[in-house]
Amino acid sequence: MIDLFNYERRKTSVTHVGNLDIGGDNPVRVQSMTTTSTDDTEASVAQVKRIIAAGGELVRLTTQGRREAENLKNINATLRGEGINTPLCADVHFNANVADVAATTTAKVRINPGNYVDPGRTFKVLEYTDEEYAQELQKIEDRLVPFINLCKENHTAVRIGVNHGSLSDRIRNRYGDTPAGIVESCMEFLRIFRKYDFHDVVISIKSSNTVVMVQSVRLLVAEMEKEGMEYPLHLGVTEAGEGEDGRIKSAVGIGALLADGIGDTIRVSLSEEPEAEIPVAKHLTWYMRKHEKHVMIPAEANKDFNYLAPVRRKTVAAANVGGDNAPVVIATRSAENLVPQVKASGVPTPDYIYVQGALPAQLDAKQKYIIDYNVYIELANTSKLPKGNIYPIFPVLGQTFIGLIHSPIKFLVLKYGTPTDEFFACLRHHPEVVVVCMTTHQNRLGDQRAFAHQLMNEGLTNPIVFAQMYEHTTTERDTEKVSAKEKFQLEAAADMGALMMDGLVDGVWLMNNGDLSQDDVEQTAFGILQAGRLRMVKTEYISCPGCGRTLYDLRTTIAKIKEATKGMKGLKIGVMGCIVNGPGEMADADYGYVGAGPKKVSLYRKQECVEKNISEDEAVEHLLALIKRDQEK
Secondary structure: OOOOOOOOOOOOOEEEEOOEEEEOOOOOEEEEEOOOOOOOHHHHHHHHHHHHHOOOOEEEEEOOOHHHHHHHHHHHHHHHHOOOOOOEEEEEOOOHHHHHHHOOOOOEEEEOOOOOOOOOOOOOOOOOOHHHHHHHHHHHHHHHHHHHHHHHHHOOEEEEEEEHHHOOHHHHHHHOOOHHHHHHHHHHHHHHHHHOOOOOEEEEEEOOOHHHHHHHHHHHHHHHHHOOOOOOEEEOOOOOOOHHHHHHHHHHHHHHHHOOOOOOEEOOOOOOOHHHHHHHHHHHHHHHHOOOOOOOOOOOOOOOOOOOOOOOOOOOOEOOEOOOOOOEEEEEOOHHHOOOOOOOOOOOOOOEEEOOOOOOOOOOOOOEEEEEHHHHHHHHHOOOOOOOOEEEEEOHHHHHHHHHOOOOOEEEEEEOOOOHHHHHHHHHHOOOEEEEEEOOOOOHHHHHHHHHHHHHHOOOOOOEEEEEEEOOOOOOOOOOOOOHHHHHHHHHHHHHHHHHHOOOOOEEEEEEOOOOOHHHHHHHHHHHHHHOOOOOOOOEEEEOOOOOOOOOOHHHHHHHHHHHHOOOOOOEEEEEOOOOOHHHHHHHOOEEEEEEEOOEEEEEEOOEEEEEEEEHHHHHHHHHHHHHHHHHO
């Protein structure tokens, strides 16, 4: 079982992939995937070398046919001839015969249970008797055995890679489009590999929805533990997108699991050049290693908390914080630097701004402000306190003054380990108090989790805003090709990931002691909440990183779609290179733009294909027209 409060790496077996060991006491490995045609030896070798030069420890290549699988031998030979021994992984979908070939030409083969033997998805309702279902499982076993034998003979490792977007109709109809179905899709294959005594296996469960991804991996770990399995795990948020949004989304999902000691190799899937993924992955793994060997956190988990299927913690709303309200964003700005902010259309502004010890000369009637309690009292006593949008904040030593102030919402800064009797009594008598949970602990997650569980164990329902402080400056030494701003975004997203997945977050307050733009700090907070599916404030793009199966200009297309739809708040648009995950991930997107062939695109509304084989040159305009028609209905 996971220790919610004290970091410990999950114990796993070791999987051998060529000269690379994954799991056990080995560090978390970082990897990427090429976007070149695997038929093109020269281009593929060049891209593999760029990934390795960036720090990649394993490289995956698409093998949609026998020709690509056979050419992996040439790519391997070329690299070995240059003294490069980094293992390669073949990525196989839809064709089990290709997996057999790849087992003889590369160090590792990824197979997808959703399409290894099961036919392509139709999203139709199908019914299986128990006998018929067992027959389908036998078909899978019969087909897997020759592949397993080839892998044994050639010392080839296997990744069983389940994608939420490509679950088979058989699984979807028996278990639903749920974490339980995703996990069972994986376990069916794992049981067969174990039955035939093959254990050089790595497991992955991916989704473009971070909540589904994290819950599924948590459930998978529990199910493997029940059945005595300890295989290492590969983590990733599929179709995370590009730029800041892609980095934040990946860090939320991957970080939520790494912070609990889960994960042995990761890939950050960005719609960018594959070598750009490596520095991001390396920084995430470096940051999460800081949890190791921390001072123990003595805490008791709440008996009603369900780690495998968490729900939002029950709170009483204080004004617009807690209850059924979406989590708020609090920001810090000094009064002298606070001027009415002119934001681009659709750019969110903080719900509350902490102005410290002085009100700005000019107040925005639409903005809520937080001010130090002693200044609040002084202004109230001299009748200089503006009405309606100013609220006090108290340090722990100032909590005795909370009862003296009449305000619909008050903020109290606390941390785990504060003497409990006084603040328990205060919170019990003042449901209008929102707790701002600070931490300076090496294990931020464990410390802040412990505080939330402490409140739950006491039956306290005050909302909690989690505050995180960082120190990044634009002049800090950059040795990983990750900017100070990116480091801030990755670390904040990773720290908040599990707290959001646990249902504990009523608000986020990010701070940075450095020269990063305050706008960047604030927008990161909104980006984290959106990545955790807690608050939609802008268009979300579910875009794949591309690979050799992508037959249109993916990055140019993403840029065109983003520019044309950026003001469509809350809309989710999927941009997929091919059909492998395309239709499946459309379940989580409002609209889908999916590669259908060379320079051809099909458009989807949810999982329904509404236009087929449109020319790439016209497809973006067709997508915009489809969205416009729907909005006019």
